[in-house]
Amino acid sequence: MVHITFIDSSGEKRPVEAEEGSTVMEAAIRNSIPEITAECGGACACATCHVYVDEAFVPLTGEASPQEEDMLDFAYAVQPNSRLACQIKIGPEVEGLIVTTPARQG
């Protein structure tokens, strides 16, 4: 299991344990994390699982694919560390991952 902490837009922290091989979006939905809508269910087709990756983890979570960047165009208040949670795979290398959710998803 990999430890992930979700911080919501008000600053509240929610630590969860996630299975390796799943995605950050799946970990959010399984743990009823607020501010993650995941309207399309993980198809990289909606931009409602937008998160900001903590700067320290940006190199570890990799870069958004061109398709993910296209979807991020539909997200609000996009920053350089913006990602779609459904496109971040969970492996041992991201142990301790911290992501912040925006106040609005759609």
Add this chain to the structure above:
Amino acid sequence: MVDNIETDVVIVGAGPSALFTVFELGLLDIKVHLIDILPRAGGQCSELYPEKPIYDIPGHPTITGAGLIDNLLAQIEPFHPTFHFNQLVTELETLGTPEAPAFRVKTDAGATFTAKAVIVAAGGGSFQPKKPPIEGIELYEDKSVFYAVRKMEEFRDKNVIIVGGGDSALDWTLNLHPIAKRITLVHRRDDFRAAPHSVNAMRELVAAGKLDLRIGQIVGLSGDDGELSGAHFKAGKEDAVVIAAERLIPFFGLTMKLGPIADWGLNLNENLIPVDTAQFETNVPGIFAIGDINFYPGKLKLILCGFHEGSLAAQKVHRYVYPDKKLTFQYTTSSTNLQKKLGVQ
């Protein structure tokens, strides 16, 4: 004002569940009109994932969203359903009695329908434009901020800011460029997902000094009484600057909203419509709900469940449309009668 259209059934929505229900109703000689806010059939399959493979359609190890919709349209072709696109069903009025229901349906395009049954197959609700999170933007909506271009004249000789990087943003940048005073295209990055030829055409206009391209985001608006005078543009960590403009058109894609369905007298359970699992009828006799929009114990939001729900609803709809006819269950494999309707006999 258009004339009233009389039909057996109106289906609200034209996604996969709605399309297959046309087939099941067609086998029972029931005529259907479908109304959808999108410009084409297919709902989420066409709008969200036309190119993505779906792996859980029975009998199709893999099929794309667009492929499934093409097949469904071919399958219902013998029944000649009538589609009414680009309009939102705004009103649903109950006219008949619970035993002999009748309904009047109105759309925001001014069309009216009367039907003996209505099937709500509206998925996650209607697709509506996403609004950018700019404080006070609603004060300008429909006066100087528009989420779609309905009348090009609205933009003649105006300074127009278009926001977005997809086909809508690029197409309207190119279409409005000849008539607007000046167009500024704003996008958060210098990559565009729009068709390459429109991106190239846009870049040529920028290079020729006929169009402004700014990379960043709009964070605020200035103006009076709904009339925009400028938009606050922010690039990266720099301070915002004001771009003078009288019109703003943000293209941030679509989101699903329940919309007017909430006002139709139907019981709702967190934006879903509860139905029984024998007929998929709502609390109002004659109004059915199938697909992602309904709710019952054990509900799964799967396309195949929508197909099942439509098939069962059709049986009950038959009772409302042909109250005096007995319905005998038949198979398409063996019934000459059904095969005639399908045009294969």
